[in-house]
Amino acid sequence: MLIVFIGPPGAGKGTQSKRLLEYLHISPLSTGELLREAKASGSSLGKLAAQYMDQGRLVPDPLVLAIVGEKLREPQYATGVMFDGFPRTLQQARALDESLAQRGTPLDMALELRADDNELVTRMLRRSVAERRADDNPQTIAHRMEVYRQQTAPLLDYYRFKGILTPIDAMGTPDEVFERIKTAVGKRRSA
Numbered sequence: 001m002l003i004v005f006i007g008p009p010g011a012g013k014g015t016q017s018k019r020l021l022e023y024l025h026i027s028p029l030s031t032g033e034l035l036r037e038a039k040a041s042g043s044s045l046g047k048l049a050a051q052y053m054d055q056g057r058l059v060p061d062p063l064v065l066a067i068v069g070e071k072l073r074e075p076q077y078a079t080g081v082m083f084d085g086f087p088r089t090l091q092q093a094r095a096l097d098e099s100l101a102q103r104g105t106p107l108d109m110a111l112e113l114r115a116d117d118n119e120l121v122t123r124m125l126r127r128s129v130a131e132r133r134a135d136d137n138p139q140t141i142a143h144r145m146e147v148y149r150q151q152t153a154p155l156l157d158y159y160r161f162k163g164i165l166t167p168i169d170a171m172g173t174p175d176e177v178f179e180r181i182k183t184a185v186g187k188r189r190s191a
């Protein structure tokens with residue numbers, strides 16, 4: 001199965017995608033993590049990416065696409081992928097579809113986690129204390145929400161039009177949300 005996970009910052013994508021990939025036995029491809037690794041390595045690519053990440057801005061598409069393109073060639077992604085935090089722009093979504101079409105493994109689902117804004121901000125502030133992520137301060141959070149609305153939300157229409165968008169209510173406990181995801185995946189598998 002090839003799945004794209006979409007949701008505003010704080011919606012619980014990290015938690016839920018981790019559970020789902022254990023459940024489906026597929027490998028995760030998280031651009032946020034790949035970019036944080038690049039940043040930590042101190043490579044020139046990582047330094048460039050950090051200039052955007054630290055301000056809550058999107059890393060430019062060509063850079064992200066280069067990282068993903070290279071990663072996708074690894075054998076663990078041959079039959080299944082859980083894309084997390086990618087695509088984030090329409091250009092990324094189109095590029096992904098093209099490279100997956102070439103491999104003959106199109107996307108099966110786009111899972112959209114939905115939660116209201118107040119809940120999202122509360123969750124992220126809690127996480128900033130627990131994990132000390134540099135981009136989880138109130139100002140950057142507000143900016144990331146805005147970026148999501150402007151640049152990533154249009155992807156929802158893109159996937160809806162393709163008939164693979166599956167909205168999931170992300171309010172409630174992680175267990176409740178995961179049950180909803182399992183149900184949706186089960187339906188798609190038997191479709």
Ligand code: ADP
Nearest residue numbers: 009031032052053056057058059064085086088
């Ligand atoms: P969150 O979803 O909580 O914002 P991520 O780990 O997915 O966290 O992303 C952290 C940061 O990494 C983003 O704010 C952005 O700067 C960068 N990033 C991650 N994925 C992408 C992507 N697909 N395109 C552009 N920038 C990205």
